Amino acid sequence: xxxxxxxxxxxxxxxxxxxxxxxxxxxDVSSYYMTWVRQAPGKGLEWVSLIKTIGSTYYADxxxxxxxxxxxxxxNTVDLLMKSLRGEDTAVYYCAREMPTVMGAxxxxxxxxxxxxxxxx
Amino acid sequence: SYEVTQxxxxxxxxxxxxxxxxxxxxxxxxxxxWYRQKAGQSPVVVIYEDTKRPSGVPERFSGSxxxxxxxxxxxxxxxxxxxxxxxxxxxxxxxxxxxxxxTKVTVL
Numbered sequence: 544x545x546x547x548x549x550x551x552x553x554x555x556x557x558x559x560x561x562x563x564x565x566x567x568x569x570x571d572v573s574s575y576y577m578t579w580v581r582q583a584p585g586k587g588l589e590w591v592s593l594i595k596t597i598g599s600t601y602y603a604d605x606x607x608x609x610x611x612x613x614x615x616x617x618x619n620t621v622d623l624l625m626k627s628l629r630g631e632d633t634a635v636y637y638c639a640r641e642m643p644t645v646m647g648a649x650x651x652x653x654x655x656x657x658x659x660x661x662x663x664x
Numbered sequence: 665s666y667e668v669t670q671x672x673x674x675x676x677x678x679x680x681x682x683x684x685x686x687x688x689x690x691x692x693x694x695x696x697x698w699y700r701q702k703a704g705q706s707p708v709v710v711i712y713e714d715t716k717r718p719s720g721v722p723e724r725f726s727g728s729x730x731x732x733x734x735x736x737x738x739x740x741x742x743x744x745x746x747x748x749x750x751x752x753x754x755x756x757x758x759x760x761x762x763x764x765x766x767t768k769v770t771v772l
Binding site: 601644 | 695697699701706707708709712713714716718748750752754756758759760761762763764765766
């Protein structure tokens with residue numbers, strides 16, 4: 544069964560760091576684009592970061608320079624290292640797999656259940 | 665990055681048609697996907713590449729994209745369709761995804 548399971552969420556003080564992990568089963572993360580999406584309490588979805596199959600990484604303006612996405616092919620995981628955390632980073636963080644289409648479209652076909660990050664003193 | 669807007673809410677009677685719009689200047693140049701998110705659950709894709717339904721998604725869900733507006737249509741809406749719906753676009757020039765602001769569908 545294709546599945547994603549996030550972990551690492553916690554309550555952290557402003558300015559702190561946290562590493563989230565996304566463990567995949569049923570497929571190889573190295574063969575797909577993988578993304579992180581977050582949702583602040585009562586708010587909409589916000590794309591956070593992407594890692595392509597070739598290893599290129601991309602970030603939303605709101606996290607650029609503070610967050611780092613990485614992949615461990617041996618563990619079949621995708622991590623998100625978050626530094627200099629702010630109150631506005633409080634959210635449920637979802638890991639998702641990108642499915643490309645022959646027409647060049649991309650959509651997120653598998654999502655994890657999410658892990659909660661709370662930034663508060 | 666660019667902005668994509670949706671109406672905050674749409675109300676529909678059971679059996680009627682609900683239409684949710686997604687507007688943005690860049691939508692004319694990209695494909696749009698739609699996600700359904702029920703309370704306390706992860707999002708699930710219901711439409712991709714503007715008009716295609718993944719296997720398992722009921723036929724009552726359909727999509728279109730014309731000009732700078734994409735539309736998700738739910739025909740014969742059922743109570744189980746109550747959820748938040750988000751459109752999503754991919755900006756290939758910057759490799760950035762954009763989600764719409766989200767629409768809460770209420771089946772009265």
